[in-house]
Amino acid sequence: MPPRDVAFVFPGQGSQRRGMLDALPPVDALDRLLDAAEALTGLELRAVALLGSEEDLADTRVAQPLLYLADWAWGAALLEANVTPAALAGHSLGELAALALAGVYSVEAGLQLVAERSRLMAAAAAGSAGGMAAVLGMEAETVAYAVADIPGVWVANDNAPGQVVLSGTHEGLEAATKGLTEAGARKVVPLKVAGAFHSPLMQPAGDAFAEVLAATSFADALWPVVQNADPVPTRDGTEIRARLAEQITAPVHWTDTMAALRRAGAAVLVEAGPGGVLKGLARRVEGLEAVSVEDGGLEAVVAKVGA
16 A cells, blocks of 8 residues: 555653553663663652552653653654654653654653653642543533633643543632533543643743753754644744743643644554553544554554555
8 A cells, every 4th residue: 555644643641551661662772761761750660660550650750751751662663664754743741752753852852851841740730739630522612611710720631522621729620520510511530640730730840841941952853743732833943942831831732733733744643652542532533543553563553554
């Protein structure tokens, strides 16, 4: 079959699981990068990935470095298999892996950013009593209208048609759950996360991370990147840095991201990372195909896209 244009998409926090490192493709640099990640975080990341509980793995300081390296390893393996992206995107933390694969910064520099991002976000979460909840069976505009007058709650992720995530204080989420259920939402499900990510409650982390980004060298991307805060494809390194600086507090516009990837020419989304969350979200978009690297490994992806 002739090759089909693909977009690489990288999952974020929530896709971590025990044994996630065991499923990774053989990438020469991975052991060295895991050593570096453990040194940067001061955590035994390999041991947690192998034996840790769900709660251990949900720790932001653990999940983000592990997911970043897993995402990057799958992306690197795809490139080595001659699967070339028309564009790239990542969901929240996954965006940092997308930028490393696109050559905006080295994988090592990206790991340093992720270690600092996870530390800052964990500290901000500990300092604010908040959480997140998924709203099922209601469109993003309807959800946003319904919660507009509720203090302390915001739309954090527009993941796909019929799946929206809220972020906010516990009181705000409780009020939003009641109001949305009465307004016709099929279900509102609390998420097992450490804090109110992608909301103004993360502003201390966002401000501090923006300073870190300002001191980091950003190159133009090798391929167009679609970012969470402003899902318009770009290769400009300065623009990419500015959008990434907004990401911790800004909503994840994933529905718009998937549409932008289609407009960029991608016929198939290749989920490069643990699990199949992004593949599942793509199924909600008419005419969009997706495959996960964990469905059948690199050979199955190559066969799917005809590379």
